[in-house]
Amino acid sequence: MTLLNNYYESASIILFGIGLATLMLNRNLIKKIIGMNIMDTSIFLFLVAKGYITGRKAPIITTGFEGIDAYVNPIPSALILTGIVVAVSVTAFLLALTVKIYEAYGTVDLEIILNLKGDAYADNNKLPLG
Amino acid sequence: MQIITSFPLVKIFIILLSAFSMPLIHNRRHIKIISIIFLSFSLTLSLITLNYVFRNGAFYFNAGYPDTFLGIQLYIGPVETLLSSVLEFVILVVVWFSAFSIDEEIRQNRIKFFYILIHLLTASILGIIYTNDIFNGYVFIEVAALASCGIIVIKEKKENIKAATKYIIMSTIGSGLLLMGIAFIYSYTGHLNMDLIHLEILEGYDDYFKSLLIIVALYTAGLGVKSAMFPLHIWLPDAHSSAPTASSALLSGVVLKGFAYFLIKFMDRMLGFEIINQLNILPIILILGSSGMIFGSLSAIFQKNIKRLIAYSSVAQMGYIFLAIGLGSPFGAVIAVYHMMGHAVTKSALFLCSGLMIEKTGKNEISNYRGLGFEMPITFILFTLGALSMVGIPILPGFISKWYLSIESIQLGKFLLIFVILLSSLLNAVYYFPIIINGFFGIENLENRVYKSKRAPYEKLAPIIVLITAMLVLGIFSKDVLDFLITGINAL
Numbered sequence: 373m374t375l376l377n378n379y380y381e382s383a384s385i386i387l388f389g390i391g392l393a394t395l396m397l398n399r400n401l402i403k404k405i406i407g408m409n410i411m412d413t414s415i416f417l418f419l420v421a422k423g424y425i426t427g428r429k430a431p432i433i434t435t436g437f438e439g440i441d442a443y444v445n446p447i448p449s450a451l452i453l454t455g456i457v458v459a460v461s462v463t464a465f466l467l468a469l470t471v472k473i474y475e476a477y478g479t480v481d482l483e484i485i486l487n488l489k490g491d492a493y494a495d496n497n498k499l500p501l502g
Numbered sequence: 503m504q505i506i507t508s509f510p511l512v513k514i515f516i517i518l519l520s521a522f523s524m525p526l527i528h529n530r531r532h533i534k535i536i537s538i539i540f541l542s543f544s545l546t547l548s549l550i551t552l553n554y555v556f557r558n559g560a561f562y563f564n565a566g567y568p569d570t571f572l573g574i575q576l577y578i579g580p581v582e583t584l585l586s587s588v589l590e591f592v593i594l595v596v597v598w599f600s601a602f603s604i605d606e607e608i609r610q611n612r613i614k615f616f617y618i619l620i621h622l623l624t625a626s627i628l629g630i631i632y633t634n635d636i637f638n639g640y641v642f643i644e645v646a647a648l649a650s651c652g653i654i655v656i657k658e659k660k661e662n663i664k665a666a667t668k669y670i671i672m673s674t675i676g677s678g679l680l681l682m683g684i685a686f687i688y689s690y691t692g693h694l695n696m697d698l699i700h701l702e703i704l705e706g707y708d709d710y711f712k713s714l715l716i717i718v719a720l721y722t723a724g725l726g727v728k729s730a731m732f733p734l735h736i737w738l739p740d741a742h743s744s745a746p747t748a749s750s751a752l753l754s755g756v757v758l759k760g761f762a763y764f765l766i767k768f769m770d771r772m773l774g775f776e777i778i779n780q781l782n783i784l785p786i787i788l789i790l791g792s793s794g795m796i797f798g799s800l801s802a803i804f805q806k807n808i809k810r811l812i813a814y815s816s817v818a819q820m821g822y823i824f825l826a827i828g829l830g831s832p833f834g835a836v837i838a839v840y841h842m843m844g845h846a847v848t849k850s851a852l853f854l855c856s857g858l859m860i861e862k863t864g865k866n867e868i869s870n871y872r873g874l875g876f877e878m879p880i881t882f883i884l885f886t887l888g889a890l891s892m893v894g895i896p897i898l899p900g901f902i903s904k905w906y907l908s909i910e911s912i913q914l915g916k917f918l919l920i921f922v923i924l925l926s927s928l929l930n931a932v933y934y935f936p937i938i939i940n941g942f943f944g945i946e947n948l949e950n951r952v953y954k955s956k957r958a959p960y961e962k963l964a965p966i967i968v969l970i971t972a973m974l975v976l977g978i979f980s981k982d983v984l985d986f987l988i989t990g991i992n993a994l
Contacts, residue, residue: 388682395675404671409676415685422689448688451637455681458644462674465648469655469667476660482671485664 380421387414401470401480405463412459416452423448506554507563510576510586510632513544514625520690531614534601537617541594541624548587555583558989562634563823575695577634577771581839584983585763586631588843589756591972592850593624596755598644598779599854599965600748607746608859610617612656616746619656619980622651623752627760636684636772637694639764643680647673647728650757654741665740674726680724686717687872696772707777716771718783721768731787732794735817739801740975742813747857750809754816757849759842762823766835769827770991779830788828792823792922799929806867808856811933812849819845825922826849826907829914836987837906843983844899844976845948848891851969855885858966862956868937873948875941877956882941884966889934891973899973902980 375382391414394407423445431443470480477485518541527533555561555578565571597620604613622645629642633833655666680741686693690713691702707714727734742750769778778784798818819841826838858881859874860866875882891898904923972981976983 388678395678403974405640408674412681414683415678418680418682419685419688422685423620430609447694451694454637454641458641458677461645462670462677464649465806466667466670467753468672469663469670469809472655472658473667476663482667486668 373495381418384414384421387411387417390414399481400481401466401473401482404482405466405470408466409459409463412455416445419448419452419455506551506614507561507578507988509547509551510578510628511563511565514628514632516540517544517621517625517628519617521625523663524614524621527614530605530610530789531612533617534597537597537621538594538601539599540621541590544624544628545587545590546596548583548590551578552583552587552972555580555850556986559811569912574638575634575697575822576632577696578632580986581992584629584990585627585759585839585843588625588972588976589631589759590968591848592755592846593620593627593752596748596751596850596854597967599751599962600746602959602962603857604746604748604862607748608656609658614656616656617747618655619652620752623653623757627756629768630764632732634696634771636687636696636768637700639767640677640681643728643761643764646757647677650749650753653752654745656749657744657746659744661740661744665737665744669741669894670736672734676724676727676734678724679720679727680698682722683717683724686720690714690717693954696767699772700774703777704980707836709960711781711938713783714777715783718773718778718781722765722783722787725761725765725768726790726824727759728796729765730820732790732797732817735794735798735820736747738817739810739813740802742816742853743807743809746855747860750813750857751850751853754813754845754853758816758820760899762842763839766827766838770832770835775830775832775835780986784828784830786828787824788916788919791821791824791826791828794818794824795922795926796821799926799933803929803933806869808859808866808868808937809853810866812852812856815852815930815933816845816849817948818845818930819849819892821926822903822907822923825919826903826910829907829910829916831910831914832991833906833910833988834964835991836984837903837910839987839991840899840906840980840984841903844891844903844973847969847973847976848888848899851966851973852885852892853971854966855881855888858962859885862958865994871937872940872944873951874956875938876948876951878958879954880963881958881966882938882969884963886938887970890975891977893930894935897974897977901940901975901982902984906984915961933936 388411391407391411395404395411398404398407425444428444429442431446474480517540520536524533532633560579562578564573565576604616626642626645630639633639651666651670655662693699693702730738742753795818798814798821802811802814805814822841823838826834862878863870891900894901894904908920908923
């Protein structure tokens with residue numbers, strides 16, 4: 373039962389699937405953003421589960437160095453920190469775009485927006501405002 | 503000559519620093535001048551690095567602890583330096599063009615942000631090309647995706663917002679898959695450095711065949727979304743056609759190439775072609791590449807908007823690059839890189855030409871361009887030269903890459919690919935030649951037209967002339983370029 377022993381990894385892959393499906397299949401933009409965040413978080417769970425070794429400490433030396441075997445590898449945590457920053461900035465950008473979309477189309481349903489081809493096209497031929 | 507090895511990092515730094523100093527400046531003209539000065543400075547450094555690599559070969563630069571695998575490493579080989587020089591050159595020329603054209607396309611208080619975003623984009627593309635660390639590459643890819651989204655949405659039309667949303671959603675799917683691939687490869691090898699990963703994979707890849715297959719699939723899908731591999735290209739036509747002219751040129755010419763090169767880097771430097779040929783992933787890339795070539799061109803035939811036509815042509819041209827990668831030989835990768843450079847120069851010139859046509863006629867449907875060759879001859883001649891390269895007329899870069907692609911597929915025994923390449927070239931001709939023929943010839947087309955009546959100003963034509971000249975140079979010296987690139991791909 374290797375799948376159950378690696379339950380962190382299994383859970384993160386299931387979460388990844390949920391996030392990816394939400395991101396791809398949901399029509400609502402806000403729900404898509406939530407899906408993206410679930411997907412990213414699942415990857416962070418995967419990395420952090422891979423990086424942790426039971427019984428070891430974070431590599432922050434306060435009382436004295438206890439040998440290499442006493443600490444876990446800090447790189448996965450550092451990667452997740454960077455990953456979180458990236459995910460936050462993408463989320464912020466997407467939310468800002470969603471506000472713009474709502475202002476322009478009056479809806480956040482992507483299906484409706486993508487079918488509204490005609491008037492957007494006519495708009496594009498006007499000159500921009502100075 | 504130790505200082506030259508730090509130039510790649512210095513370039514990324516000065517471009518980022520200049521980007522973040524721009525909000526302090528209020529004069530639009532000064533921002534343009536600063537942008538051009540910094541980009542030309544960085545191009546100069548690129549050329550010095552190119553010369554250094556040409557004489558001394560590839561080198562590593564440790565941007566952390568020297569002489570260890572800790573910290574981020576940059577690898578600058580022949581391919582990296584030549585590709586980055588060409589892309590930087592294209593960016594510089596497009597920025598030069600945009601200095602005269604961007605005021606008419608976006609709002610005045612957005613111009614500052616446009617140049618900030620272009621600098622971020624340049625720095626991140628350079629980072630993607632140089633880096634030897636996959637996670638660093640991922641961060642640069644995210645920066646590039648956000649910045650390229652920014653230069654689409656900066657026009658603030660309804661259509662732009664829609665296109666940018668579509669793009670960023672597709673792009674987040676891609677980056678999620680890519681990050682999962684990185685997490686997999688990190689837990690498999692325990693390294694982020696490409697060379698160390700390669701050594702680790704070489705040691706016992708027979709036992710990890712399925713994980714390797716998953717990793718390659720995640721990478722290919724993730725980067726395929728971002729670089730418009732055929733069924734995942736649906737965001738591209740909207741995004742590239744609705745953006746301002748300079749942005750379209752950059753997106754089609756430069757940004758796609760950065761992502762595609764990261765895929766080549768992954769296959770060549772991280773896995774090596776011996777391993778990747780044993781996985782069943784290359785035939786899929788080959789098929790997707792060829793279908794992209796055919797269907798991209800077929801879709802382009804039915805387009806009425808000139809920018810959409812050129813954008814679909816980009817899908818077809820990215821298909822050539824994926825076809826070349828999918829051949830699975832080092833020379834295939836060399837052709838892919840050569841095609842990237844040729845396409846970068848040509849496609850940006852075509853987009854700039856189409857921008858001038860739209861500006862002068864005020865319309866973006868192709869049916870309005872009858873007889874336009876008579877009214878704006880220089881623009882149309884430049885457009886024709888670019889289109890001829892896309893179709894594949896000898897000496898021009900488009901022909902060179904198609905020629906070597908055919909030879910390489912014969913050598914690998916894949917004869918069917920020649921027909922795909924030929925068919926795609928014919929389809930290219932089907933959609934480019936009517937524009938040119940209707941533009942120059944036909945009595946009914948040229949009636950009531952005044953010669954040079956819609957002539958574009960020389961300051962806008964000069965950048966396009968420079969790009970087309972670069973295209974001719976790239977075509978004429980193709981032998982030397984390819985010889986130089988070959989030394990880079992087989993280096994590992």
